[in-house]
Amino acid sequence: MTIRFEGRVAIVTGAGGGLGRAYALELAKRGARVVVNDLGGSRDGTGRSDAALKVVEEIEAAGGTAMANGGSVTNCAQMEEMVAKAKEAWGGIHILINNAGVLRDRSFAKMEPEDFRFVVDVHLNGSANCAKAVWETMRSQAYGRILMTASSTGLYGNFGQANYGAAKLGLAGLAKTLALEGAKYNVKVNTIAPTAATRMTEDIFPAELLERFTPELVAPAALFLVSEDAPTNTILGAGAGVVQAAYVTLTRGVALPEATPEAVAANFPAITDRTGEIVPRSGAEQAMTIMQRLQGH
Template sequence: MSISFEGRVAIVTGAGGGLGRAYALDLARRGAKVVVNDLGGARDGSGASLSAAQAVVDEITAFGGEAMANGASVTDMAAVEKMVANVKERWGRIDILINNAGILRDKTFVKMTLDDFRTVMDVHLMGSVNCTKAVWELMREQAYGRILMTTSSTGLYGNFGQANYGAAKLALVGLMKTLALEGAKHNVHVNTIAPLAATRMTEDLMPPAMLEKMGPETVVPASVYLVSEEAPTNVILNAGGGGIERAYVTLTRGIHLSAEEMTAETVAARFAEISDRTGELVPDNGSAQAQTALAGAR
């Protein structure tokens, strides 16, 4: 099976370098028209320049692809809407959105300012919300859309010194899960990638020997599949260094208590049983979880 994006139009945020650049190049080589969006700021979000985005566009046009540079901040809804309007005017449609833009402001929670927390949330979470909202109705109308959120092992499993980043990244999983349900009947699929790659964002977070094996190209196959016509929906893939795994939000079988048993002491006494992962479930939605809880009501 050969995956092609001929006739498709893709927006990739944070595409001036690292993962976003790798996504943009691969999509363009496979025939997509690509919007290379990048504010061109520093790793902490300061500054702005269109040069990084334009450099990627130049790479794409050099091998015969078609692309346009855009310097909108994903936190600026008016700028995002203008970007979407410009793309629609030029190419008539938008088929793919990869929400990749991000910044880091790592500190332990005790040292982290609320501004550091809000800014990271604004870029990762609200930036993805803004871009998704701007293309959502168009994708519904054309009965086709593929949207990719970017989570992280920090969001899924935690990491010291990244409370703001982890909170934003797990929030994107929740966003994906609801949008996958709402977009299903309109053929709008929404998935999430948890990349582990050597980029400007991670250059001082991993040892050099590991970084050598974790180039952005090792994440591209999973991400490109998740925005292809054949893509599933409501999927989280971890990818990097040649490894690709699927992550799930699971539910143990738990216990069911009678009215007389409903005390904190019962929970303490039976906590191991509650935590037993034998036969654990993956609910399709929140209602399914509630039905599981009620099914054993006593």
């Protein structure tokens, strides 16, 4: 079955280049009308450009429909205005891909508090702002697909990216809660952890790998996660044509005979034994598993 997006309106943030551009172009190619949002700044968030307009021109040259938006995801009012203009032009909002981001990498010892706050504001608060701007529309029309952009740094850590990692794992947590809250309204919320050679990662990838890790090879996983038959509450990793699934798991745990730090130390191997671990679908399952262990199950 071919995945198509006719009749759908999609917003892609940070779509002036890299991953966002690849998503926007492919959504438009498959029939969606696309809002190309990009502030047009450099990768550290400074400056402006007409990057969004250039992507709109690409989409229109290929026969698609798009509009440019230069609002900042950190500004709630600008995101609400973006949504209002798209609804006025096209009648609704069906898809939101939160892709906008910045980097201000340095070791935590050398990181200024402002660099920490700014990166978290753009990635985490910015994605929440955009989700909030479309949330009531998606609920009222009983259809919505939202994609958050996490990272292997958020899921697993990476030296020199404490700010980025904190924001990215926060996005995975935001997605999990919104997936639960949106379920009865047919609003599905997922997370992608992409690995691609873009302006954000150009210093990391060896030159010989740049051709294999193109944004276009991440786009298929992203588009699946915002399609009509998408799952919800799912984290996919994607890069170079390889798609992976990531999980937050919970071990069975141990009911300690005596609740002391020494008992935790003595039982640590059993506590961390992954045999029979589960993937909770909500936070309530942690309490449920504790109750089961207390009952001897």
